[in-house]
Amino acid sequence: MFGLVVLIAASVVALWWGATRGLEGKELVTARLDALKVGLSLGVGGGGLFALYLTWRRQRAVEATLAHQLQVAADTKAHQERVAADAREDATARRITELYTKAVEQLGSDKAPVRLGGVYALERLAQDNPSQRQTIVNVLCSYLGMPYQPPAVGPLTPEASMDEQLDQRERVQERRVRLTAQRVLTTHLARSADDRFWPGLDLDLTGAYLIDFALRNCEVGAVSFEQATFTGKTWFDDTTFTGGAAFGLASFHDDVSFRRATFNGSGIDARITFEGTVFNGATYFADATFTAKNDYILFMAANFNHFAEFTGATFDGTAVFSHATFTSGANFIEATFTELADFGHTRFSETVAFLDTTFQGLVNFPETPESTSSKFMLEGVRTSDSTARWPPGWTAVADEDEAGILRLVRSDMQETSTAATD
Incomplete structure (x- = not known):
C-alpha cells in the first residue's frame, strides 16, 4: 500500500513540475489541474486494484481453510470407516469362531442327532465362508477317519439283549451321520455352475x-x-x-x-x-x-x-x-x-x-x-x-x-x- 502511494505521489510531482515547465499564466494553471486529475485518477485506480487484491487474498484464505476442513473431515471419515470395518471383521471372525466351535462340539456329542446337526452346521458355515472350507473339509475327513463298527446285517434275533439292541440302533444312526458327511463332501466337490461347488480343496x-x-x-x-x-x-x-x-x-x-x-x-x-x-x-x-x-x-x-x-x-x-x-x-x-x-x-x-x-x-x-x-x-x-x-x-x-x-x-x-x- 505504501509503495502504491509513493508511486502515485511521484507521478503527480513529475506531471506537476515536468509537464508544466515553461508554461505561464492560464496554461500553467490548466496543466497543473490536469496533472492533479491524473494523480487523483491513479489514486482511485490504485485503490481499486488494492481492494481487488485484498478480496483475492481473503478468498484464497477462505478456500484454503475450507480445503483443510474438508481434508480433515475426509480423513476422519476414512478413519471411522476403517475402524468400523475392522470392528465388523472382528465381529465376523468371532462369530465364525463361535459357530465353528459349537459345530465341532456337536460333532463330538455322544448323541447321533446332535452329531448330525453338527455336520449340517459345518456345511452352512463352509458355504457362507469360503476361507473356512478347507478347514471344515479337514474336520469332516477326520470324522470319517475315526474308528467305526457298522451295524449287523439283518434284524437282530428276538433273544438280543437290550444292550445289543441299543448298540445296533446307535450303529445305524452313526451310519446315517457318516453318509451325511460323505454327501456334504461329494455334493460340494462336484463341478457345477452354481455356488455350491467348492473348488481347490484337498x-x-x-x-x-x-x-x-x-x-x-x-x-x-x-x-x-x-x-x-x-x-x-x-x-x-x-x-x-x-x-x-x-x-x-x-x-x-x-x-x-x-x-x-x-x-x-x-x-x-x-x-x-x-x-x-x-x-x-x-x-x-x-x-x-x-x-x-x-x-x-x-x-x-x-x-x-x-x-x-x-x-x-x-x-x-x-x-x-x-x-x-x-x-x-x-x-x-x-x-x-x-x-x-x-x-x-x-x-x-x-x-x-x-x-x-x-x-x-x-x-x-x-x-x-x-x-x-x-x-x-x-x-x-x-x-x-x-x-x-x-x-x-x-x-x-x-x-x-x-x-x-x-x-x-x-x-x-x-x-x-x-x-x-x-
Whole structure:
C-alpha cells in the first residue's frame, strides 16, 4: 500500500513540475489541474486494484481453510470407516469362531442327532465362508477317519439283549451321520455352475471307513485314501485329481469305477499310487488318464481279485504293475503307455488282453513258466522298444507300414510264416 502511494505521489510531482515547465499564466494553471486529475485518477485506480487484491487474498484464505476442513473431515471419515470395518471383521471372525466351535462340539456329542446337526452346521458355515472350507473339509475327513463298527446285517434275533439292541440302533444312526458327511463332501466337490461347488480343496481320508462312496464328476486337489475301507459300490467316474492321488493299501470290498477319471499328479508329491491296494470287486479304469511326469503311477503289489478293466486308459508316466496279482481276467485294450511299463513279476491267473495297445517307452513283462502265450492277447501291440522283454511265445517284428515300429505276433505264427516263405 505504501509503495502504491509513493508511486502515485511521484507521478503527480513529475506531471506537476515536468509537464508544466515553461508554461505561464492560464496554461500553467490548466496543466497543473490536469496533472492533479491524473494523480487523483491513479489514486482511485490504485485503490481499486488494492481492494481487488485484498478480496483475492481473503478468498484464497477462505478456500484454503475450507480445503483443510474438508481434508480433515475426509480423513476422519476414512478413519471411522476403517475402524468400523475392522470392528465388523472382528465381529465376523468371532462369530465364525463361535459357530465353528459349537459345530465341532456337536460333532463330538455322544448323541447321533446332535452329531448330525453338527455336520449340517459345518456345511452352512463352509458355504457362507469360503476361507473356512478347507478347514471344515479337514474336520469332516477326520470324522470319517475315526474308528467305526457298522451295524449287523439283518434284524437282530428276538433273544438280543437290550444292550445289543441299543448298540445296533446307535450303529445305524452313526451310519446315517457318516453318509451325511460323505454327501456334504461329494455334493460340494462336484463341478457345477452354481455356488455350491467348492473348488481347490484337498481330501485326507486316510484310514476312513466309507460307505457307497460316490465322488462323481468332481474336482479335487491332492487326495489321500491310504488304508481306507470302501464298502458297497464306489464311484470316481469323470473326477479330476489335480494333485497327487494316494490309494495305497486301501481296500475296495465291492465294485469300483474310475471311468474317464483324470489323475494329473501335479504338486510336490505327484505320485499316483494304488500300491498294495485290494480290489475285491470288478475294477473299471476304462478311458482313465494318469499323468505323472517325472514320477510314478504305482499299482505295485496291488491285488485285483475280480475282473479289471483298463481299456482305453492312458499312462503318461512310469507305470509300475510289478508284483501285482490279477486273479481274474484283465483288459488293457487300446491302452497307451508313454514311458516305462513294468509288469515284471506280475501274476496273471486268467487271460489278459493288450490288443492294439501302444508302448512308447520301455516294456517289461514276466518270463515265468505260468506266463504262457495263451494267457496273453497281444495282437496289434505297437512298440518302439526293440529290447523289450515279452511273455514267452511272443515275438516283436517290424511293422510293414510304419518305420521304427514293432508289432507283436505269436512265435509259432512267426515260425509258420517263415517256413511258408522258405
